[in-house]
Amino acid sequence: MTIHVEQLRPLAARIHRRFMPGLLTLLLVLSSVLAPFASSFAADKLVVYSGRAERLIKPVLDAFTAKTGIQVDLLSSGTTELVNRLKAEGDRTPADLLLTNDAGSLELARGAGLLRPLNMREVERAIPPQFRAADNSWVGLSGRFWIIAYNTTLVKPDQIGSLLDLAQPQWKDKIAIPNSGSEYLQAGVSVIRASHGDERTKKFLEGLRDNAGSQVYQKSSQIVDAVAKGQVALGIVNHYYVYRHLATQPTAPLAVLMPDQKDGAMGAIMNVTGIGITKSSTHAENAKLLIEFLISQAGQKMFADLDKEYPLHQDVKADPALVDRKSFHAAMVPLTRLAELREPTLTLIEQVGLR
């Protein structure tokens, strides 16, 4: 049987008419859908998993891109969620760096073998050893303190001396707290446990739960907002949220109380923001460049000014609006212990039934 080309022509035209639009759409969709996947192989690109709010970190990363030309793709999410994600992804993770708001999570990631040890002289020169992992798998970038934010029209600062005072019945319905999933609540409670023991901590948490009622928030910025508006008198947050709020609304009746400062008291609870390079990163050199940028004086300064945290580089000064770092002392629980303390802390939090 012979087939003439002419005979095929209408058929080809029909196939063309019928399938081409669909085929083109399919190609378009496929290419877009696969693009994010493919992009992780591109050379001058870094993928950062960030447990920090996007607005706190993006400007710094943009400055890095402007300086080096290295593109940074950012995935902003919860810190624990990102550690879980890294664990699940294993070798296949597209992430080059993990940036979190909690040293405990970084230490957990290190323990799970998700981060690679770093040998960088710059890091050792800039960041004191108590703010990084023993093998430099993670490096602290900035310090934050768990403080009491109070409304100056509702509370006098001498009414309260310790975080533990917040459990007293006089503060019923007058305090706001973060929810039990937040890493800094978990870290804070871990430090209290290490300093005061489980029994005392449990009593404290029960009081906190009863006093807070439904004032349990997902975000620190909401707690600060509630305190500033006078919806509650006191709240527990990381210090910089207060200063960020005051920077935009200088007249807000809002102030910071550094708790547990009496002689022999526990001291303020400290945590750090930190960063580590993932074990399976294929862009380790670029990732090192980013860390170098973040711990350089310029990077630290930017970080400190933008976020109102305490820079960890000794030669960089904190924002003058902040409580002078030399005027208060921090709790003596090493950051690297936060990871091992976490699991029993979670159990305690759940036993008490904090939301």
Place this chain on the structure above:
Amino acid sequence: MTTLRQQLASPLQLAALATAGLILLPLGYVSILALSADPAVWSRLWATRIPELLFNTITLAGAVALLTLILGVSTAWLVVRFDFPGRRVWEAALILPLAMPTYVLAYVYTYLLGFGGPAERLWQLWAGPQARIVSPHSFWGTTLVMALDTFPFVYLLTRSALLSLNVSFEEVSRACGVSRLMTLWRVTLPLMRPSIAAGIALVILYVVSDFGAVSLLRYQTLTYAVFQQMTGRSDNTAASILSVLLVVLALLFLITERWFRQRSRFYQTAGRYRPPQRVRCSWLGTASITAFMSLIVAVSFGIPAYLLVTWSLSPEAQAILDSRFYGFIWNSALLATAAATVGVIVGLPLAYLASRRPTALTIGCLQAAYAGYVLPGPVAALAVLVLSLKIAPVLYGTAILLIIAYVIHFLPAGLQSLEPALQQITPNLEEAARTLGLGVRETWRRVTLPLIRNGFVVAWVLMFLQTMKELPATLLLRPVGFDTLAIRVWLEASEEYFQLAAPAALLIVLLSLPALFLLVSKDWRAA
């Protein structure tokens, strides 16, 4: 001819089986994870979280159901049985809230009812400076937001029932000397009961599985707790236990609803059908109905939409409208289009086989596909994430995985309109076409497809709309740097940056509106 059909059927059969399996997989995975959990985890959760979560979830669903019942039935009754100037406008306006995702309404109400917000200031002018109003972050606040957003389900179903109700039943009742009120109570309402129940069922399923609104309103339900457990702890056991509870709760509810509907079945007896006569309203009636309608539409759509527009025009919001923002629009549109298209393609064999070759196997496949209905977003995401890493790691971190999660989650909504569309055409039509000499393919193209086209469009639009708004699965599975409009709304609104969340929220509403009207202009089927 039979052999040809069988040949055609077997790949279809395979496709249907594969789809059903794919959808059952997550449910199975989560159940296994939960059942293999350490009993200590179960007892800890029972002692601490579960009673509160169950109580919160059930009472919220109940209160929202009650409020939507009142709002939905009263508005439907007014637009069907009364005639007043502007009736047609209200008839359409009452569906507008469906274009507004619940979390958008939630965040607008956080501002409106919040501490020191406009509603409280107004109230304080009247009741003194210390007066407080209901907090949006409370049981009643959450109930209000949910009910305002979901009452159109009840309204739409009740309205279509009322429109197709044969008025002769009522006339017979009246002729037998039953009072107007008793007729309403003993004749009309029972006749509408199945439709109202179906509407309420949609509302309850929606409330039970909602994540966005409860997370913004900080109201602890099971779905929200599942997400919190997944993102706040380093193992997913507790999350899977709560998920299984949630699935059981939804199943129990679905079974109750089925049973309830089967007991009340009404048939149109032979004879003439007449639509009811509308009662003409006096000016007083018109005024009070207009006031009532304005109030409902204003609080459920008008005021929120107005706020979104003004916020979007603010300089803060304008500043974020850069190329990155257009990327979010493109991502949303792309995902929604892809998920809806894949959903229709995948759903077709299931619906086709169940209506044409209703063997135990094909019906089973269809039923299995409905499993996605009881699987809340975070749970579906959890399962898809873990399974993909085990089975198909290549897909991990791509948008394809997201699309799979969407299809699993939203296919039931699509099937609900694909299935009846196929059932409506009798196989005789196709057989007639075949006897008249058309081939299998020609029959499909010229007979079957045109007849089911409307059902297809509705299914596609439904899945498109739902994907546009989806939050928890997108939050957990999105590729790096691949945010959608919904994600942007949630990220900004959860820190109460009202202005910054507004442009994305407004766009979701605007993109949903045409699709919504397309839907309502056709025969309405579940959403």
